[in-house]
Amino acid sequence: MGRSAADRVRDRFRAGTRRVRASWLPILQCAFAAGLALFVAADVLGHPRPFFAPIAAVVSLGISLNSRLRRSAELVVGVALGVLVGDLIIAQIGSGVWQLMLVVALAILLATFFDGGNVIAVQAGASAVLVTTLLPPGDMGGLERCLDALVGGAAGLLVAAAIPVHPVRIVRREARRVLDDLVTVLTEIAAALREADPRSASRALRRARDTQTAIEEMRTAVRSAGEVAVVSPLHRPRRRLLRRYRELTERADYAHRNARVLARRALTALEDGEQVPPELADAITDLATAAGALIRELSRDGHREQARPAILDACDAPVLSGAPVPAPTWEEPVPATSLPVLTAQVRSIAVDLLQATGMTRTEAMRALREQLPDPERLPDTEARPGPE
Template sequence: MAPAANRLQSRLAAGSRRLQLSALPIAQCAVAAGLAWFVASDVIGHARPFFAPIAAVISLGVSLGSRLRRVAELVVGVSLGVLIGDLLISVIGSGTWQIMLVVALAMAAAVFTDGATLLVAQAGASAVLVATLLPPGGAGGFDRCIDALIGGALGLLVAAVLPSDPVAPVRRESRTLLDELAAVLSDTAAALRKRDAEAASAALARARASQPLIDELRAALRGGHEVTRVSPMLRRHRRVLRPYEELAKRADYAMRNTRVLVRRTYTALCDDEPAAPELADVLSELATAVRAITAQLGRDGDRVLAREPVIDVVRHARALAGTFEPGPSEVVIVAQARSIALDLLQATGMSRPEALAAMRGDPDED
């Protein structure tokens, strides 16, 4: 019973965390939907303006994204579907083949116009609604276009008045990506230390599976920038997001270099090539340096305090290189460790020349 209770408790805790993270977007959708219905029904006077709250919810969504583009796609898609549906149904009537024809033509027109997924889907859905619910030849088609515009506009208004935090999701995704990078480096160090090819293979698979984390960080950045564009109150956060753009780019490069490093480690272990035990220590220190950057996210100093652990790794690797004659795999591992260190220093805000100078130990470049 205890394991089952623990699993249930874990699921409830995970669900609670997801709900907490989505609480504001859900509230935005609820408020926007209600306002859209009120404006379209009570202010404009449209009968059953179901497109208005639908447009409001779709334009906002539960997560951040390209809201401005979604609103445009939504309005254009609804307009295409309604226009084609209303014109054709008024001539050919309603029925099975008529619905098939109207949906096909509306979606084909949407694909020809733009091809965006939301635009095409809304064109097809709107054509279905016109063909099945709206009286042909009336003013309903034009009213539904207005309803879609009202819903989309109110969705953007609610996003501006009740904005989401543009930085918190970016910081959260950055931590997740850096934690994964540190974990891969730690796993590789352990595999190298134990000369365990299977562990190295698992680390390589983990590194190769990291691309979604990079994509999620970039999506969070796009969403954060969009919030600062839509909401005047949060435009000051643009300067906060700017360093995270460089962090995302450099973390991506660091993960790519890590994949090369892990693949070479795996090859060396499979081929029983020699590898200095101290190399595992270098990789462990590199993982610790990544965690130091993670610990500085959101703090004053803009990750400057995390630079010294990275430079220490470079010093250790340089000192190690002078103690033995490296083999082919050892050369690659050391070179990739240096490349990762360069990426990490640039992730802390240093330019490439500054980072290279720091790695060389030039005293004038801190």
């Protein structure tokens, strides 16, 4: 039965409330930065109508919260360049359609020449449009408005340093999301193998292929948080912890890539009618539970190693060591030719998760060999996932 309109409205209201609760500090930053930029440009420098100063402050903060500081600098320079070019040109040739086309082309051309980034080029063109269409011809305030844009950008960076968003909290939230996705994919793969259901395996593969966006967002969050820690003295001591999250990001990326290979091979095995031993599905379920333990440990910064026993315990099944499994009782079974690939991918995911707890690859491989019931069967190196 479908959900009622009232339920959907309540869900949207709750989602909006969560977004506001998560964004209150960036909103406060934008408000302070806009006020500071306007005060400096109008009251300190004495510029009339310094509207570009608060605009540059708000927009530069919006960029720097979710991306790199370099993009923030590109934006501010783009604003200043577009304002300067627009002011200088329309003061000489007036405003109109062809004047607008000329100013926009020149602003983007210069921005591309100096940097080549998309942000600076687009912002230069947009600022030139504003100057050309909103300001009267002959208004000689180009240098002042260019300075206003730089003042606004500086105000945004100053407020970001003085009232910083907590960098670790953002990264931790993204890390939980990435690991939650891994738990879901592994759980769905295990269920598909246990039920011998190719359609479930196909759904698991689709979900596994959709996780790369979350990984890239986590990578961006880690990079941005590191820059906040550099700019803000309050968060500088957290740089070491952020380096750990950077390593966690790379290990989680490898784990997801191995999970995609695992899902694809599981789908192939089920479509071919191979009889995969149920012990493998149990081991994958245990590994998903271990990944959940790592998620819980993320709330205790510096204690990731406490998730290691759960990861290793998930690998004590004989099927993962290549040991013989009981022969199936059904008639004319299809040989499980995919089993070596499946078990290798499960072991690779386990190694990735152990590295996510802070172990080196050598330490993780050694710990895995010691955990497996038949360690001499495990090769010295695990295969990395190939192209998908």
